[in-house]
Amino acid sequence: xxxxxxxxxxxxxxxxxxxxxxxxxxxxxxxxxxxxxxxxxxxxxxxxxxxxxxxxxxxxxxxxxxxxxxxxxxxxxxxxxxxxxxxxxxxxxxxxxxxxxxxxxxxxxxxxxxxxxxxxxxxxxxxxxxxxxxxxxxxxxxxxxxxxxxxxxxxxxxxxxxxxxxxxxxxxxxxxxxxxxxxxxxxxxxxxxxxxxxxxxxxxxxxxxxxxxxxxxxxxxxx
Numbered sequence: 001x002x003x004x005x006x007x008x009x010x011x012x013x014x015x016x017x018x019x020x021x022x023x024x025x026x027x028x029x030x031x032x033x034x035x036x037x038x039x040x041x042x043x044x045x046x047x048x049x050x051x052x053x054x055x056x057x058x059x060x061x062x063x064x065x066x067x068x069x070x071x072x073x074x075x076x077x078x079x080x081x082x083x084x085x086x087x088x089x090x091x092x093x094x095x096x097x098x099x100x101x102x103x104x105x106x107x108x109x110x111x112x113x114x115x116x117x118x119x120x121x122x123x124x125x126x127x128x129x130x131x132x133x134x135x136x137x138x139x140x141x142x143x144x145x146x147x148x149x150x151x152x153x154x155x156x157x158x159x160x161x162x163x164x165x166x167x168x169x170x171x172x173x174x175x176x177x178x179x180x181x182x183x184x185x186x187x188x189x190x191x192x193x194x195x196x197x198x199x200x201x202x203x204x205x206x207x208x209x210x211x212x213x214x215x216x217x218x219x220x221x222x223x
Contacts, residue, residue: 016091018152023096023143026211027221030134031101035108035143038084038095043077045104049128056129060165063188084109091115094152098127098140105131108140110148110157119155121148125171132167139220141175142210149203156203160186160196172199174219176210 024034050057050072064071087093094110106127113121123144127137141159148154159177161168177199185193207213214220 016089018148019088019091019094021147021151023147024139025223026139026143026214027223028135028139028219030105030131030136032223033105033136033139033143033220034099034102035096035140036099037088038081038097038107040078040081042081042097042104043074046077046107047072047074049104049106053129056132057126059190060162060168061126061189063191087111094121094144094148096140096144098125098136100131100134100136104128105136106140108137108144110144110152110154113154115153119153120158121154121156122158122160124159135219137168137171138174139211139214141171141177142214142220145175145201146206146209146211149206150209154203157201159199161199162189162194162196169197169199174214176206176213177201178205 020037022034022036024032026033051069054068054072058068070076084093084095088095092111092113094113096108097104098106098108106125108123108125110121110123123141125137125140127140145157148157157177158180159172160183161172163169163182178201180198180200183196183198186196187194211220211222215222
């Protein structure tokens with residue numbers, strides 16, 4: 001039984017259109033960008049980047065259980081990977097790794113997928129501190145958005161961002177998302193309930209695709 005929305009129950013569908021998939025590549029200022037499913041062997045690079053980039057990431061991410069070093073240690077990845085893979089196989093999540101020039105560069109996830117007559121989900125992402133402002137997050141959002149609309153069977157994606165997170169707001173704006181409103185005290189982030197802007201996009205708004213828009217603007221090249 002799914003969660004009731006406006007009196008209607010939306011069942012969880014046991015299928016996974018659009019998963020697994022490899023997306024790209026695109027040439028962006030930081031290098032050759034690609035998106036692929038998360039892998040168990042991502043553990044080493046995932047942990048190295050997350051531990052190094054604590055100051056860059058922790059202030060924007062939901063408050064977790066336990067200290068940052070434990071939650072992002074090498075040995076904590078296998079359980080996270082298993083959980084993500086399980087959700088993906090049940091059609092509830094599309095978890096991807098972002099790579100630049102073949103190296104681990106971050107994650108991008110489509111989560112809380114609801115199908116039936118809603119066909120909606122959220123999209124979230126983070127990238128390594130050494131490639132910010134390199135077009136990586138914008139390109140990854142465009143690739144994944146096009147994919148879930150064209151092959152994943154979804155109609156709407158949402159992204160929530162703290163008003164203070166200017167880099168992420170720019171990413172969504174450049175990718176083609178529009179601001180819809182403000183969710184007050186929406187998520188527990190960095191130890192407090194924080195307001196978040198809601199950005200969204202629907203399939204009808206993408207035209208020939210978000211990647212095509214980036215290419216037309218000279219922000220990316222197909223490889």
